[in-house]
Amino acid sequence: MIFKRDIIGCFFLLIICVMLSFGVNALSPNGIALRGQWNPDQGVVMAGANKPHAVDVMQINNPFKVKRLLESGPAVVLDVRRPDIYDLGHIPGALNFPLDDFEEDEKALPSKITPEDEIIVYCAGVTCQDSHTFATRLVEMGFTHVAVYAGGFAEWEEMGFDVAVQGIDP
Amino acid sequence: MSNLFRSKFKFKNRVEPGSMGLGRQTSLIEWVLRLFLGCTFIFSSWHKIVSPDQFATIVYGYDVFPHQIINVLAIVVPFVELVCGISLITGLLKRSGLLIINAMLAGFIFLISFNLIRGHEFDCGCFSLGETKGVWSSIWLLVRDLVMLGAGIYLFRLFDKKDRL
Numbered sequence: 001m002i003f004k005r006d007i008i009g010c011f012f013l014l015i016i017c018v019m020l021s022f023g024v025n026a027l028s029p030n031g032i033a034l035r036g037q038w039n040p041d042q043g044v045v046m047a048g049a050n051k052p053h054a055v056d057v058m059q060i061n062n063p064f065k066v067k068r069l070l071e072s073g074p075a076v077v078l079d080v081r082r083p084d085i086y087d088l089g090h091i092p093g094a095l096n097f098p099l100d101d102f103e104e105d106e107k108a109l110p111s112k113i114t115p116e117d118e119i120i121v122y123c124a125g126v127t128c129q130d131s132h133t134f135a136t137r138l139v140e141m142g143f144t145h146v147a148v149y150a151g152g153f154a155e156w157e158e159m160g161f162d163v164a165v166q167g168i169d170p
Numbered sequence: 171m172s173n174l175f176r177s178k179f180k181f182k183n184r185v186e187p188g189s190m191g192l193g194r195q196t197s198l199i200e201w202v203l204r205l206f207l208g209c210t211f212i213f214s215s216w217h218k219i220v221s222p223d224q225f226a227t228i229v230y231g232y233d234v235f236p237h238q239i240i241n242v243l244a245i246v247v248p249f250v251e252l253v254c255g256i257s258l259i260t261g262l263l264k265r266s267g268l269l270i271i272n273a274m275l276a277g278f279i280f281l282i283s284f285n286l287i288r289g290h291e292f293d294c295g296c297f298s299l300g301e302t303k304g305v306w307s308s309i310w311l312l313v314r315d316l317v318m319l320g321a322g323i324y325l326f327r328l329f330d331k332k333d334r335l
Contacts, residue, residue: 001330003265007266008266009265009267009269010270012263012266013250013253013254013257013266013267013270014250014270016253017246017250017252017253018249020249020253021246021248021249021250022245022246024219024249025222025245028222030222031222032222032244032245033241034241034245035238035241036226036230036240036241038230038237038240039237045230046226046227047223047227047240047241047244049223127227129223
């Protein structure tokens with residue numbers, strides 16, 4: 001049987017939870033914003049930090065723009081997914097620099113790209129935030145022309161664009 | 171009249187053979203269930219508190235909640251799990267803590283069933299972030315939550331029984 005005191009106790013506990021959670025979130029370095037970006041049409045979906053970022057990375061939401069940049073210019077495309085997933089299929093010409101191995105990537109990156117290069121970073125899709133994390137680190141390392149392809153590989157494949165498999169570019 | 175009163179009095183105070191053992195057994199079951207549910211909720215809250223951004227993405231993946239409240243849910247829900255787990259183990263407002271835990275379990279069961287019925291794959295984010303998706307994984311989750319809800323309801327009835335004594 002549920003008594004009135006149980007219901008009052010529930011409210012009391014919930015008030016403690018709300019105060020504690022917002023307090024910890026405000027002070028924690030991992031805290032998130034009260035409202036996130038959850039509209040896939042506007043780019044990568046993410047909770048967002050509770051403090052404004054020092055680095056704001058540009059996003060490309062148009063797959064045709066990425067294709068155009070790849071075909072026409074000297075843009076370097078970086079795939080930050082795991083190597084086994086990269087081998088199954090990736091954007092042609094994309095270099096694999098998994099976010100999980102960033103320490104190793106950091107050493108190898110200067111031999112593959114220069115700070116002047118136009119760099120496009122992508123991962124699985126709009127729900128994947130690894131491309132953002134990787135791009136932010138690149139900007140912090142001194143690379144200036146860095147953008148994230150928000151739709152990622154899922155959108156690229158969906159658009160029916162060419163896909164390279166196991167390092168063999170079409 | 172006095173005989174009736176005496177018989178009633180005797181009945182209330184009579185210690186049945188073996189009832190002490192039964193009471194102890196009930197207490198043991200109560201403790202085991204309190205520890206099981208409390209620890210499960212505390213344990214499952216931890217990774218969500220440490221990585222609220224990833225938990226928010228998981229909440230988004232359920233594809234049920236309005237976008238405006240996803241972050242608030244990702245901030246508050248783990249602490250509800252933590253506080254209610256602690257309340258259940260320590261015994262402070264344990265009935266209320268258990269009520270909230272049961273309500274949450276009912277909510278999780280509803281969410282999992284809803285996504286299973288409409289064929290929407292999702293990552294539950296229950297004990298670790300990035301658990302495998304799939305129908306069988308969802309069914310397993312559903313069974314797990316149903317068992318825990320059963321344990322929660324039984325525990326609440328035990329609390330009731332104890333309060334009546």
